[in-house]
Amino acid sequence: MSCPALPDGFDLTDPDLLHHRVPLPEFAALRQAEPVRWIPQAGNVAGFQDEGYWAVTRHADVKYVSTHPEIFSSYLNTAIIRFNEHMARDAIDAQRLILLNMDPPEHTRVRQIVQRVFTPRAIRALEDRLRERADAIARAARARAGSFDFVTEVACELPLQAIAELIGIPQADRTRIFEWSNRMIAYDDPEYAITEEVGAESATELIAYAMNMAADRKQCPAEDIVSTLVAAEDEGNLNSDEFGFFVLMLAVAGNETTRNAITHGMHAFLTHPEQWELFKRERPQTTAEEIVRWAAPVNAFQRTATQDTELGGKRIRKGDRVGIFYASANHDPEVFTDPDAFDITRDPNPHLGFGGGGPHFCLGKSLAVLEINLIFGAIAEAMPGLTLAGDPRRLRSAWINGVKELQVRAG
Ligand code: HEM
Numbered sequence: 403m404s405c406p407a408l409p410d411g412f413d414l415t416d417p418d419l420l421h422h423r424v425p426l427p428e429f430a431a432l433r434q435a436e437p438v439r440w441i442p443q444a445g446n447v448a449g450f451q452d453e454g455y456w457a458v459t460r461h462a463d464v465k466y467v468s469t470h471p472e473i474f475s476s477y478l479n480t481a482i483i484r485f486n487e488h489m490a491r492d493a494i495d496a497q498r499l500i501l502l503n504m505d506p507p508e509h510t511r512v513r514q515i516v517q518r519v520f521t522p523r524a525i526r527a528l529e530d531r532l533r534e535r536a537d538a539i540a541r542a543a544r545a546r547a548g549s550f551d552f553v554t555e556v557a558c559e560l561p562l563q564a565i566a567e568l569i570g571i572p573q574a575d576r577t578r579i580f581e582w583s584n585r586m587i588a589y590d591d592p593e594y595a596i597t598e599e600v601g602a603e604s605a606t607e608l609i610a611y612a613m614n615m616a617a618d619r620k621q622c623p624a625e626d627i628v629s630t631l632v633a634a635e636d637e638g639n640l641n642s643d644e645f646g647f648f649v650l651m652l653a654v655a656g657n658e659t660t661r662n663a664i665t666h667g668m669h670a671f672l673t674h675p676e677q678w679e680l681f682k683r684e685r686p687q688t689t690a691e692e693i694v695r696w697a698a699p700v701n702a703f704q705r706t707a708t709q710d711t712e713l714g715g716k717r718i719r720k721g722d723r724v725g726i727f728y729a730s731a732n733h734d735p736e737v738f739t740d741p742d743a744f745d746i747t748r749d750p751n752p753h754l755g756f757g758g759g760g761p762h763f764c765l766g767k768s769l770a771v772l773e774i775n776l777i778f779g780a781i782a783e784a785m786p787g788l789t790l791a792g793d794p795r796r797l798r799s800a801w802i803n804g805v806k807e808l809q810v811r812a813g
Contacts, residue, residue, distance in 0.1 A: 408432070413441055414457050414727065420701060421798040426742070429730035432459040438714030441725075455704070455723040456716065461734035461754065463714050464726045467705055468758025474705035474724055476762060477505045499647040502655070502703075502762060509761055515640055516648055516765065519568060519627050525768050528567050529776075535563050536776040540784035544812045549791035552808040553665050556781070560773050561660035565652050568769070570626040575611070582608040583653035593798075593806070605650060612649035616642045652766075658802055659699040660770045663755075664777055665794070665805040666697030670744045671778075672790045672810070677746050682782045689746040690774040695753030696744050698729035701803045703757075728754045729803060787813025 408428060419425055432439055442454040458464055467474045480502050501512055518524075543555045558580070566576045585604040616632045620642075623629040631640050631648075640648060670693065671678040681689060707722045718724065731754040733741040738748075756764035764770070781788065791811045797804030 413443060414702070414725065415441075415443075415455070415800040417798045417800040420800060420803060421796055423796075424698070424701070424729055424803060426729075426733060429459050429727065429733060432457060433730060433734060437463060438716045438718075440716070455725045456713070456718060458713065458724055458726050459730040460714070461731040461737045461752075464728065464731040464754055465758045466713070467724055467726050468754075468760035468762070471505055471509075471705075471761055473708055473711050475505050475708045476503050476509070476705060478706035480703045480705065480762075499643060500651045501648065501765075502651060506761060512640070512644065512648075513761065513765070515631065515638065518630060520765050520769065522768065524568070524627070525772060528564065528769070529772060531567060532560065532564055532773065533776050533780075536560055536773075536780040537784070539777070540780035544784045546812060549809045549811045552668055552810045553661070553805060554807075556777070557661045557664040557668070560664070560777050561657045561770075564660075564769055564773055565656045568627065569649065569652065570624075570628055571615075579608065579611070579653055580657065583657050586654055608650050608653060609646035613642045613646040615649075616640075616645040655764075656766050656769070658804065660766075660773055662699040662802065662804045663694050663697045663770065663774060665808055666699070666803070667693035667774065667778065668781070668788075668810070669790070669794055669805070669808060670696055672788065674744045677744055681746055681778065682786055685779065685782075686747050688749045688751060689778065690771040691751045691753065692744065692746045692748045693774055694755035694770070695732045695738075695748070695751055697803065698732050698755050699803055700755070701729045701801055702727045726758065728757070731758075785812045789813050 408431060412428070413419075414425060414428070437458070437460040439457050439459075440454055441457050458467055501509065501516065504512060539556055539559050543550065543552075546555065562576060562580045565571075566573075566579065571579060582604040586601050586608075615628055619626070619629045620632055623633065628645070632642065632645050633639055671681065680686070702725050705724045705726065707718045707720055707724060709720050711718050713724075732738075735741050737752060756767045756770075789811050790809070792807075792809035794805045795807040797806050
């Protein structure tokens with residue numbers, strides 16, 4: 403059965419689509435009529451024989467693909483589709499040094515090393531400093547007269563500071579890291595006028611910065627996480643290249659995602675005032691998970707089939723690209739009661755906003771949840787009467803469900 407609701411040429415990876423809205427009606431139509439659907443794309447993507455991809459939209463299928471890396475590889479590129487148009491072949495090869503784009507057993511080895519950064523103890527150790535930062539951010543925003551942009555004044559700062567604290571980036575360098583990571587993501591949005599060269603340069607500069615950091619710590623080890631990761635060059639540690647790409651990934655994976663979760667969360671609260679009242683009154687422990695389900699900051703990732711297989715009744719051929727749409731899975735009525743309601747007491751909440759539970763499941767989840775709890779706690783204290791002062795302006799991207807600007811008033 404094919405999906406009658408979708409016009410010819412409809413493409414879920416068209417950056418213009420997320421520019422305007424999350425395609426929830428189209429996701430619903432696909433889930434119901436054709437949950438694994440081949441979507442042809444016009445023209446080839448540089449360096450690949452790309453003529454289309456399978457759009458996987460049901461919760462169960464997104465989970466299945468995520469938990470079967472031997473059938474659905476990450477190595478051949480996880481970034482959903484148009485990313486590669488902007489990249490030269492050597493940049494694509496370099497991408498494979500990023501954890502997200504590795505397959506077992508290499509992925510298993512590197513993940514075991516970098517997991518040391520994210521132990522519950524390491525995250526707990528950040529809590530007090532991050533709470534102070536969150537409170538300071540909310541107090542500074544409250545002092546703004548008239549309307550202000552929630553993204554730049556509130557949502558941006560904490561995710562950046564959290565990663566910087568985690569890996570020990572000095573205060574003076576933090577703004578640069580932030581700018582590099584922004585430029586790497588925003589190339590699809592003409593408003594930023596960022597060329598592919600600038601995007602690639604930013605990645606190179608950030609990697610060089612991190613590699614320098616690693617070299618420094620090798621010479622003069624300190625009591626910090628970088629020193630533990632790079633201490634000795636052997637199988638149990640990262641070499642300098644690997645460390646460079648690890649920091650690159652953190653800058654993108656940890657910044658853009660959490661910032662957008664916070665912004666979408668604020669927007670959801672302000673358009674569902676009863677939920678904001680509930681949060682201020684009771685601070686349910688379940689809040690952050692619902693915000694991530696609702697926001698789906700990562701719209702989708704991609705895998706590539708390593709063999710002929712079957713999914714949702716469709717024959718997938720070796721080499722086919724498979725797009726897994728977390729934003730759709732998070733609204734699957736087979737799993738969620740009243741899936742389109744924003745309900746911060748939702749429990750259980752087996753959403754896939756942090757991934758489908760496979761080996762690549764978000765390494766920074768507990769840090770992200772901590773940040774979301776801290777910032778909304780701080781906003782509830784400092785600006786309980788916050789109001790919307792405009793519609794969100796969305797990022798043009800096929801991949802990140804982003805908001806560039808959200809005007810609010812402290813109240
Ligand atoms: C992977 C979402 C915050 C670090 C992922 C994946 C998703 C995701 C969807 C891919 C999962 C998969 O393929 O199965 C999010 C969201 C966040 C968030 C929605 C915020 C609300 C963070 C933070 C960090 C982080 C704060 C670190 C500072 C990572 C890393 C990976 C990852 C390192 C790759 C793991 C691997 O390949 O083994 N994240 N993330 N994320 N995330 Fe997050």
